[in-house]
Amino acid sequence: MRRSARPRDPPQLANKKMTDNELQARRRKTATRVDDAYRRLKSEILGNRMAPGFQATEPEIAAMLAMSRTPVREALIRLEGEGLVTLIPRHGARVLPVAAEDMREIYQILTALEPEDAADVAASRPDEAALGPLAAATEEMQAALDRGDLDAWAGADDRFHRNLLALSPNRRLADFVNTLFDQAHRARLITLRLRAAPNRSTAEHRRILEALAAGDAPKTRKLFRSHRERAADELLSILSVSGLSNL
Amino acid sequence: MRRSARPRDPPQLANKKMTDNELQARRRKTATRVDDAYRRLKSEILGNRMAPGFQATEPEIAAMLAMSRTPVREALIRLEGEGLVTLIPRHGARVLPVAAEDMREIYQILTALEPEDAADVAASRPDEAALGPLAAATEEMQAALDRGDLDAWAGADDRFHRNLLALSPNRRLADFVNTLFDQAHRARLITLRLRAAPNRSTAEHRRILEALAAGDAPKTRKLFRSHRERAADELLSILSVSGLSNL
DNA sequence: GCATACTATAATGCATGCGGTAATGTCCTC
DNA sequence: GAGGACATTACCGCATGCATTATAGTATGC
Numbered sequence A, B: 001m002r003r004s005a006r007p008r009d010p011p012q013l014a015n016k017k018m019t020d021n022e023l024q025a026r027r028r029k030t031a032t033r034v035d036d037a038y039r040r041l042k043s044e045i046l047g048n049r050m051a052p053g054f055q056a057t058e059p060e061i062a063a064m065l066a067m068s069r070t071p072v073r074e075a076l077i078r079l080e081g082e083g084l085v086t087l088i089p090r091h092g093a094r095v096l097p098v099a100a101e102d103m104r105e106i107y108q109i110l111t112a113l114e115p116e117d118a119a120d121v122a123a124s125r126p127d128e129a130a131l132g133p134l135a136a137a138t139e140e141m142q143a144a145l146d147r148g149d150l151d152a153w154a155g156a157d158d159r160f161h162r163n164l165l166a167l168s169p170n171r172r173l174a175d176f177v178n179t180l181f182d183q184a185h186r187a188r189l190i191t192l193r194l195r196a197a198p199n200r201s202t203a204e205h206r207r208i209l210e211a212l213a214a215g216d217a218p219k220t221r222k223l224f225r226s227h228r229e230r231a232a233d234e235l236l237s238i239l240s241v242s243g244l245s246n247l
Numbered sequence C: 001g002c003a004t005a006c007t008a009t010a011a012t013g014c015a016t017g018c019g020g021t022a023a024t025g026t027c028c029t030c
Numbered sequence D: 001g002a003g004g005a006c007a008t009t010a011c012c013g014c015a016t017g018c019a020t021t022a023t024a025g026t027a028t029g030c
Helices: A031-047 A060-067 A069-081 A101-122 A128-144 A148-167 A170-192 A200-213 A218-239 B032-044 B058-065 B070-082 B100-123 B128-146 B150-166 B170-190 B199-216 B215-243
Strands: A085-088 A092-095 B084-087 B092-095
Touching: A031 A060, A031 A069, A031 A170, A031 B199, A060 A069, A060 A092, A069 A085, A069 A092, A069 B128, A085 A170, A101 A148, A101 A170, A101 A200, A101 A218, A101 B170, A128 A170, A128 A200, A148 A170, A148 A200, A148 B215, A170 A200, A170 A218, A200 A218, B032 B058, B032 B070, B058 B070, B058 B092, B070 B084, B070 B092, B092 B215, B100 B150, B100 B170, B100 B199, B128 B199, B150 B170, B150 B199, B170 B215, B199 B215
Parallel strands: none
Antiparallel strands: A085 A092, B084 B092
């Protein structure tokens, strides 16, 4: 038994009860249904298979996922925390739309945070192995562009940014930016084909990569900032021009 | 009944089912136990009554709050999402410590985001009514300082920043910064008495307030950034000097 | 005394039960 | 046909039940 010897040892005061073996901070190995539900729902949402505006009650979703309502509820709470769905008491969960206004918000934050983060990464003087995935992503962007594969280009672009985040010394920042990427993902899918071929982006990534490799933090920050600002301008003007206030 | 006429109308495709009366986006009016649990636990944690490192199993917490495990679990999931607790499978929930490293992360993000946000607020040319709470908070800071009431000073400082966030045109940014404030709250409580009297801070708030009232975005940004940078430096040096790597 | 194997216990993940109540459909009136 | 009162239904919030399984306690051997 766990604590039969002290059945009611006031929890209010029981700081750091028992062994301090923090070691076992191992997170769950995703074998749970909650995690399965979370993953599957998130994948459906980000893949636009559950489009913005889609709505379903808990029993419906539970049936879809072949499990009971309990794990579904818990997964939905997480997704709500990440800004992907909203829970409306008698109407179940609803996949949130991504309005132009949301994209404005998201890009403003990204513009403020990513360059700062990239500069930090540069300052940490990442070695070639660390930057490998970034270089690979950049090359893949070029290759995808050459063969006109916009989806592959977008995927590689995403990989570049996420791999850079993986190098971040600021985990909190990286996690948050990652959820912003998730939120923006669907809108980018849609605008991808509404814009001119993203030639410049690839070149910008190359230059950022060079600055990173050189460990030049200020330069990295500056390059990254203009990269983000340009991307934000492009995206937002596409949204306003095409009147896509809701995606 | 809700949809008895179409008992299994494929949820996968049932986008925007029924009426589009989005109006009813009214959030729950907090009458739920989940919300109660969330609020109470958060209050205990931020008030340091549940200190970092405190650990309790779900049944224990449920007993403390006089409710069943279900709402407790859901509240804990939210708190985990906000970075206040961590859930360790067989050990219940644990109140996260705030390490110096965490504070570094938090302040780096704040330094990047808050000035940007403040500049936006300035650009929106807030009227006197909007800035009223900020002015009041600033005065209260001074008054608290005059009578040596550090707690009141800290409270007023917090109010200043949160009230400014309330004016933010970027809700997403404001929400995130608010949760960062929550995370940093306890560490600030502790360092509050380890530092010199925060005289400068009040003056800085005054100048920021002037820039806001003048609608001078660049100036607001600059002032806010140096305000944040100084605060970060102070706090982090206190933490390192006093060897408080964990709070 | 210390390491090891075994047993008992209780925390968790999830399913299910259940009352309240909002939302819907029906029926009626105008 | 539009609007309103009423009845019905099934969703949600929460409690509870249950199998699994990690963990603490116990016993054993050295």
